[in-house]
Amino acid sequence: MAMSAAASARDVHTYRPPAITGLADLVDRPVRDRPDARALVVGADRLPLSYRDLAALSDRVASGLLAAGLRRGDLVGLVSRDVVEFVVALLGAARAGLVTAPLDPSLSDSELAARTRELGARAVLCRGDGPGWAVRVDVRSDGTSTVALRTGALAPSPGPERGIVSDDALVLFTAGTMGRARRVPLTHANVAASVRGICATYELGPRDATVAVMPFFHGHGLFATLLSTLASGGCVLLPAGGRFSAETLWEELRAAGATWFTAVPTLHEALLDRSETQHPGPRPLPLRFVRSCGAPLNAATQRALERMFGAPLLSAYGTTESAHQISSEPLPQRGPLKHGSVGRATGVRLRVVGPDGQVCPAGVRGEVWVQGPTVARGYLAEPTLTARGFTADGWLRTGDLGSLDEEGYLSLAGRIGNLIERGGRTLSPEYVEDVLAGCPSVVEAAVFGVADAAGGQRVGAAVVVRGEECAGPEEILRYCRDRLAAFAVPERIVLVTSLPRTAQGGLDRLAVRDRYA
DSSP: OEEOOOOOTTOOOOOOOOOOOSSTTTTHHHHHHOTTSEEEEETTTTEEEEHHHHHHHHHHHHHHHHHTTOOTTOEEEEEOOSSHHHHHHHHHHHHTTOEEEEEOTTSOHHHHHHHHHHHTOSEEEEETTSSSEEEEEEEOTTSOEEEEEEOOOOOOOOOGGGOOOTTEEEEEEOOOTTSSOOEEEEEHHHHHHHHHHHHHHHTOOTTOEEEOOSOTTSHIIIIIIIIHHHHTTOEEEOOGGGOOOTTTHHHHHHHHTOSOOEEOHHHHHHHHHTHHHHOOOSSOOOOSOEEEOSSOOOHHHHHHHHHHHTSOEEEEEEEGGGTEEEEEOOOGGGSOEETTSOOEESSSEEEEEOTTSOBOOTTOOEEEEEESTTOOSOOTTOHHHHHHHBOTTSOEEEEEEEEEOTTOOEEEEEEGGGOEEETTEEEOHHHHHHHHHTSTTEEEEEEEEEEOTTSSEEEEEEEEEOSTTOOOHHHHHHHHHTTSOGGGSOSEEEEESOOOBOTTSOBOHHHHHHHHO
């Protein structure tokens, strides 16, 4: 359903996104214009850290890193939850001219060591007393703050063959939901274009505040929550211990004076499930909008969330290879909201391409391609995959199925690699999952292909149910038969207590297949 809110004739669109060139000058403008404004709210006591102090702490870290022997262009790992040390270390490394690779702190020691070797990192920054070069920030209630940096021996330089170039700012790992995680190098120009695009889409500014829900080691939390907010002069509340909790989100939103936040659909759905006992109450939050990104969001769920939040819920779409955001539904005063879509392109070009390599007309499904200043140059040390996923003229082949309407709104239909071949027909598991989600007592579902002796695939589904009268497999199948073509109805329903997730909160389809197919 389309929703629209026409702008007033007096509402002249004068918003200008922040003029940054990359990570190194990300907070320069807020430091000049509003040095005493809150940049971060940190720790269990929710102490504010100003832009002036954030810049000073970052500069001290930069000096310490260079004094320890690191040189411009060296790569460092960064292992930390969403705490003040992550932010100070990231900005400090950028100001020292280093390339930073944020790493998932939940990885095992052996996995972290393997990724560090793979990257050719000369050092690994971490919080407090962890293994590596430790960064420790102390923010006090009297308004003062200090930083300590414990350095160590440098790993040998891996040389130019690692693929890093002079303008690189970050190396991010893909989520790896359909295979091994890949290393994506992003330049300062990629970072700046991404941040400007996000800020422009949502008109972020100094009056905005948010809560860190998504982890900073992945593009969603890093670009949408942290970098865009800091560049625009707003405020980010970092949950105590650097871990988001659905139980404390409402309280944290109030403490931050949050005007928006972003999360994956599974977290939004968790908030909806808890709404009867944890709704913020009669006093409304000052939310301008809420953002959802990372997976398709059921249209009925989107409407229910809008009623709960009292604000529009804007669906967005992004990839690691495009420095996060590719498209988003606009703010209501800037265009219609189309539930079921992920909006219009934001600072990039979009096309949908068919199997024959030709651009599809409006309404016809094909592979989503994106081109623009946010798109990476490829994968590090993966020439074959780079050639397969990136064209010579700069188009990223996302591997996602979708279609564009006449107004340029993108609707997604799942991953090409997820498609199930059954009886000569191609089936999107996401389509079946959307139908299953409408079944009473079904909380979520994961649909997968099961190898068939005849060479094709059969359809299976792992389903989470909840409620006083939970539906059983036969009831769920009857529900599906009434709403799906015969070839799309799952032949096997497995009831499970939860579905495997990636560290970013997305459905881990490889794990689903391993467990249930």
